[in-house]
Amino acid sequence: MKLIACVNHVPDTATKVNVASDGKSIDRTGVNFIINPYDEFAVEECLRQKEKNGGEIIAVSLGTDVHKETLRKCLAMGVDKAVLLKDDGARDTFGVAKALAEYLREQAADVIFFGKQSVDGDDAAVGPMVAELLGIPSVTVVVKVAIAGTKVTAEREIEGGHEIVETSLPCVITAQKGLNDPRYPSLKGIMGAKNKPIEERPASPDASRSTVAAMRKPKAKAGGKIVGTDASAAQELVRLLHEEAKVI
Amino acid sequence: MKILVVAEQRDGKVKKAGWEAVRAGRTLADATRGEVIALVIGNAIKEAAAGAGNYGAHRALAVEHPRLSAYSTTAYTKIVAEAAKQSGATVVLIPATSQGKDYAPRVAVRLEAGLAADCTSLSVDNGTIVATRPIYAGKAVTDVRITSPMQVFTLRPNVFTAGEPSATAATVDVFNVTLSEEDFRSVVTDVKQSSGKLDVAEADIIVSGGRGLKGPEHFVMIEELAEVLGAAVGASRAVVDAGWRPHDEQVGQTGKTVSPSLYIAVAISGAIQHLAGMSSSKYIVAINKDKDAPIFQVADYGIVGDAFEVVPAVTAAAKQLLGK
Numbered sequence: 001m002k003l004i005a006c007v008n009h010v011p012d013t014a015t016k017v018n019v020a021s022d023g024k025s026i027d028r029t030g031v032n033f034i035i036n037p038y039d040e041f042a043v044e045e046c047l048r049q050k051e052k053n054g055g056e057i058i059a060v061s062l063g064t065d066v067h068k069e070t071l072r073k074c075l076a077m078g079v080d081k082a083v084l085l086k087d088d089g090a091r092d093t094f095g096v097a098k099a100l101a102e103y104l105r106e107q108a109a110d111v112i113f114f115g116k117q118s119v120d121g122d123d124a125a126v127g128p129m130v131a132e133l134l135g136i137p138s139v140t141v142v143v144k145v146a147i148a149g150t151k152v153t154a155e156r157e158i159e160g161g162h163e164i165v166e167t168s169l170p171c172v173i174t175a176q177k178g179l180n181d182p183r184y185p186s187l188k189g190i191m192g193a194k195n196k197p198i199e200e201r202p203a204s205p206d207a208s209r210s211t212v213a214a215m216r217k218p219k220a221k222a223g224g225k226i227v228g229t230d231a232s233a234a235q236e237l238v239r240l241l242h243e244e245a246k247v248i
Numbered sequence: 249m250k251i252l253v254v255a256e257q258r259d260g261k262v263k264k265a266g267w268e269a270v271r272a273g274r275t276l277a278d279a280t281r282g283e284v285i286a287l288v289i290g291n292a293i294k295e296a297a298a299g300a301g302n303y304g305a306h307r308a309l310a311v312e313h314p315r316l317s318a319y320s321t322t323a324y325t326k327i328v329a330e331a332a333k334q335s336g337a338t339v340v341l342i343p344a345t346s347q348g349k350d351y352a353p354r355v356a357v358r359l360e361a362g363l364a365a366d367c368t369s370l371s372v373d374n375g376t377i378v379a380t381r382p383i384y385a386g387k388a389v390t391d392v393r394i395t396s397p398m399q400v401f402t403l404r405p406n407v408f409t410a411g412e413p414s415a416t417a418a419t420v421d422v423f424n425v426t427l428s429e430e431d432f433r434s435v436v437t438d439v440k441q442s443s444g445k446l447d448v449a450e451a452d453i454i455v456s457g458g459r460g461l462k463g464p465e466h467f468v469m470i471e472e473l474a475e476v477l478g479a480a481v482g483a484s485r486a487v488v489d490a491g492w493r494p495h496d497e498q499v500g501q502t503g504k505t506v507s508p509s510l511y512i513a514v515a516i517s518g519a520i521q522h523l524a525g526m527s528s529s530k531y532i533v534a535i536n537k538d539k540d541a542p543i544f545q546v547a548d549y550g551i552v553g554d555a556f557e558v559v560p561a562v563t564a565a566a567k568q569l570l571g572k
Contacts, residue, residue, distance in 0.1 A: 011384070013385075013500075013501040013502060013520070013521040013524075014519070014520055014521060015520070016387070016520060017384045017387035017388050019388060024390075026384075026388065037502050038502070092362065092363075093353065093363060093365070094356065094357070094362060094363065097353075097357070119384070119385065119501055119502065120383065120384060121383050122365075122366060122382070122383055122384070122385060122505070123353075123363070123365040123366070124349050124353075124365060124366075125349075125352075125353035125356075125363055125365050126353075127353075128321075128350065128351070128352075128353040128354050129353040129354065129356065129357050129363075131354065132325070132353070132354040132357035132358060133357055137321065137322060137433045137434040138321060138350075138354070138434070139321070139434060140349065140350045141346060141349075141350070155440075156346070156350075157346065157496055158346040158347070158439075159345065159346055159447040159449050159450045160441060160442055160445055160446065160447035160450065161439060161440050161441040161442050161445075161447075162439070162440045163319065163436045163438070163439050163440075164436065164437050164438040164439075164440070165321075165434055165435065165436055165437070166434070166435055166437050167433060167434035167435075168433065171434075176495075177488075177495045177498070177502060177503070178494075178495045178496075208362075208395075209360075209361065209362030209363075209394060209395055209396040210362040210363070210364060210392050210393060210394045210395055210396075211392070211393055211395060212390045212391070212392055213378065213390075213391040213392065213393050214390065214391040215383075215388055215389070215390045215391075216388065216389055217387075217388055217389070218382070218386060218387075218388070218389050218527070218528070221527065221532075221545070221546050221548075223545070224532070224534075224544065224546075224547040224548045224549055224550055225548065225549055225550070226539075226544075226550045226551070226552060227549050227550065227551050228551050228552075228553070229551070229552045229553050230551075230553045230554070230557060230558065231553065231557040231558050231560075231561035232561075233551045233553070233558070234551070234558060234561035234562040234564070234565045235561075235565045237533065237549055237551060237562060237565070238562060238565040238566050238569055239569075240549055241510065241531070241533070241549070242569055245510070245530075245531045245548065245549075247453070247509045247510040247530065247531050248453070248477055248510065248566065248569070248570070
């Protein structure tokens with residue numbers, strides 16, 4: 001079974017985001033970058049499927065050389081091969097999907113895993129876009145997946161419940177928290193990953209269909225009101241919510 | 249401009265997020281002397297489609313098929329793309345629900361359209377749409393312009409207002425799409441609803457608990473307050489990671505981004521990644537014994553006190569007010 005995990009390199013969720021001087025992108029100064037948290041579930045699922053069904057796992061990322069850090073983490077976790085599609089532009093989701101799809105088309109994988117969204121742009125779009133470009137099914141926000149022969153049964157999270165989706169290989173699956181518990185790379189894995197080659201290829205030209213006109217910080221909230229310091233403030237809080245805020 | 253809006257339905261009833269999108273479409277149409285066409289997909293949904301007129305649609309299209317009583321990514325992609333092409337719409341609005349987010353990117357590819365996902369505002373500038381969308385779970389906001397002739401936008405639920413329904417029903421035309429076995433390559437075969445549970449992504453009020461509650465058993469008090477207020481129960485990442493609560497309740501950058509009318513944060517200190525996911529709520533209440541907790545910086549109302557004493561008192565006061 002050929003498995004591919006598409007991974008992104010993003011600012012740590014614990015970091016503050018500031019707008020750069022161009023007013024269209026984030027200031028990267030002092031920002032710590034990590035593997036996109038949802039992509040860890042994607043990589044882990046590849047490892048588990050390989051343990052069950054055998055095969056090969058490729059991790060692929062689109063971006064500059066700094067993405068190699070995330071690809072090394074994937075190698076340390078146990079993927080067989082890492083590929084960097086080199087690109088230094090600011091693409092939109094379609095631009096990213098198009099470049100990934102061109103690489104993925106020639107790979108003809110059985111399952112392509114993504115995180116359900118990248119925590120930078122929050123679009124949750126690249127996975128299904130790639131599937132559409134390749135003409136294969138996609139199941140998003142998946143918390144459980146079973147593959148039997150070419151039949152795929154996946155459970156996806158929806159508002160207030162779960163949907164069971166049936167589809168077939170080859171397909172794209174986007175991983176939600178809960179799909180698995182990603183392993184920590186072993187020391188041996190980390191050491192081994194240092195010497196493994198990362199294949200580099202130029203990404204296909206940018207095909208983006210949207211532009212960011214401006215980026216800003218959201219309006220800061222004006223300081224609130226401290227209603228009280230113990231249970232006796234409860235009555236007043238409820239009154240304020242009812243009469244002033246009118247939300248209950 | 250001609251605008252196609254998908255009015256998402258479940259069990260034959262259009263969801264609030266669907267009407268919000270229809271109304272948003274009407275606002276764009278009014279600014280451009282355009283037309284709004286609502287699209288309802290399902291089985292036996294013509295009556296629901298007529299309701300689109302109440303929220304500003306000029307007309308409605310209904311796609312009915314026995315197999316569409318269940319959701320199918322592949323079938324919905326085809327239907328929405330075909331409806332856009334055949335109606336001559338250049339703008340497609342889709343609610344950013346779990347369903348809309350699932351097929352909208354595929355529709356965009358099929359229409360060779362750019363996509364702006366999870367928008368919180370749409371405006372018209374010199375005849376083109378400017379979409380505002382939060383990124384980094386709300387730590388920053390961008391204005392996006394789509395550069396392709398066809399444009400797809402998904403709209404975050406609970407942010408746009410559906411407004412009061414008028415008495416105007418829309419004319420409903422049946423829209424025929426040929427659906428083959430190939431179009432049902434992925435199908436929903438079962439839906440497991442968490443019994444009576446309100447989802448944080450859809451709730452108008454959320455009561456969330458954090459690590460300060462000291463143990464999963466103390467969430468009973470959160471559940472009780474939530475029940476009185478008709479609210480959903482939310483949780484911080486710390487308590488989800490500790491296994492106290494299921495991950496579908498997690499609010500924050502690696503959970504759900506929410507914008508309810510009222511968000512009550514109990515014993516949550518307010519880590520950056522949590523604040524990112526909930527600070528766009530209309531009103532925020534913080535109950536925490538640490539007066540320096542960052543959550544108070546985004547709260548409209550705060551009680552600096554012990555949650556174990558304050559929460560039951562708030563529940564009792566709310567019960568009294570609401571006559572429960």
